[in-house]
Amino acid sequence: MSGTTLLTILGAAIDNDLKEAIAVAQTVDAHLSVVAMGVAPSPPIGEVGAAAALTSVWLETRAAEEQALTARAEQLEGLLAADSVKGDVSDAYVEAGIIADEVGRRGRCADAIFIGPSLRKDPVLGSSVLEAALFETGVPVVVAPAGSPPDLGCERIVVAWNSSFESARALHAAIGLLPKVRHVHIAMVDPKASETDGGEEPGADIAAYLARKGYDVSVDRLAGMGLAPEAVLTRHASDVAAGMLVMGAYSHSRLRQRIFGGVTRSMLESPPLPLLLAH
Template structure:
């Protein structure tokens, strides 16, 4: 397994350079085709009071601003991909649904890997619908912390493992990164008690499976001691200098609620390492 079609979501001019560089680097690593993609969202229609009719002048200004942003994002993408030996393609979509539009989803669901920037709510042009798109795409998502300016080689990977379907999906979706990594740790927080019929400790079976793919993974079982699994994961990330966190995107499951308080934006706001999510 490898990544051969990579979709880079160039959300804004602010993150276009970062994601273009990350996309080119990952595409180069796996000899993949890189697609730069931008959604130009139609703005809400301004009205003229008291008759509440559309204001043509205001609509034109908003359209021109959106078109200018799209042109700038495209320019940045092409500039940073030029001369890097990576086959590239540019796509932009105009839709009131933004990243949830059908044409955009078709592109996303045909990709092996999606790369996007961590949400940065401090920017006034932060896209409120981006997280919805990410978790509806059905594809593995490599999220880049907005404070990270340069991609370092992914040598150390940590898998947050709880035995769920989502965790399994994320683990196997990340195989190209796992196979190229120098070390892989499978972290199990508060492992469940094992029945008499279960002869392997928590995390051991997935480690054995990964070993057949050439991945030498270690297993760490960690008790939260009354704290939250999120705190354990964050401590391991900061203490072990992890390059990539792999975990499932759990929607509204109990595990997701335990780690992220049920709010998707919270995980994106607190990211400190590259994070690959699958659902």
């Protein structure tokens, strides 16, 4: 899609995540916006004399880390140029308490955010960046297994559908971001007919909407058979050779994780295939 901006945030392990972000951006000739992020130590607190000594060490540590982060950003610029990728690089040295604000501000100026496998495992940045990307930006988040960067030019997707606000947001984000999609599978695990939630034929309403837009749509009502919903969805996406599984993230409270009984967390920790998530 012309003019697409993909944001990625890198922690300490930059090489693999950057390579995967570049591969994702190249699938749709996107502009890749890279942020090298570091977490600043909290200021020292203590008795007056001790605090003064600690403050000196703290300031020296901050200065050294900021300098290293600037050097890392320059290195990233060189890597982007070497791959002839359209993009920009900046650095952000922030305290832990404002990671969400920083990610939110930057994410609102992108079409999607790619979170690489190394960052997801980062004990300091990982969960903070991921939750901020989902809750503070208003744009979809793309994740994938290590070594399998998602193809934003894929033609077939599976949408995990439960008629919720979040699943609708994810679907609309997907069809806006993925320019070559032609085949959409509306997948539901053990759906129940309801007058107030999907009607007597679950999935038929959203399928009709997509068909009017020209998509080839199938409604796939899947039997759970006692399996975890994420296992059913993953197997189905593999069976139909989908390029991406599209999901709403954290229906209702993030603490309750009610989407399909808490699928979001388990899928984020170990994505079995490329995922597009939106809240």
